[in-house]
Amino acid sequence: MLVRIALVITLVGCGAAPVPSQATTGTCVDPVEDLDGDGHCLAFDCDESDATRFVYAEDFVGDGVDRDCDGMDD
Secondary structure (H helix, E strand, O other): OOOOOOOOOOOOOOOOOOOHHHHHHOEOOOOOOOOOOOOEOHHHOOOOOOOOOOOOOOOOOOOOOOOOOOOOOO
């Protein structure tokens, strides 16, 4: 008789290993990981002290602020 045992580990929360929905949207509901309250976790937020800076934010050319976390003010 063959017995199979499956172990499934589900990661819940935010950070380096986001769950699939967070991997595509960057959304976060964990207040520990979303310090600025903008709805984006550490993996998608380059400045947890500024709610206007996260990976999917609109970046305005020449304003001196890298809002979309790509390393450039574009």
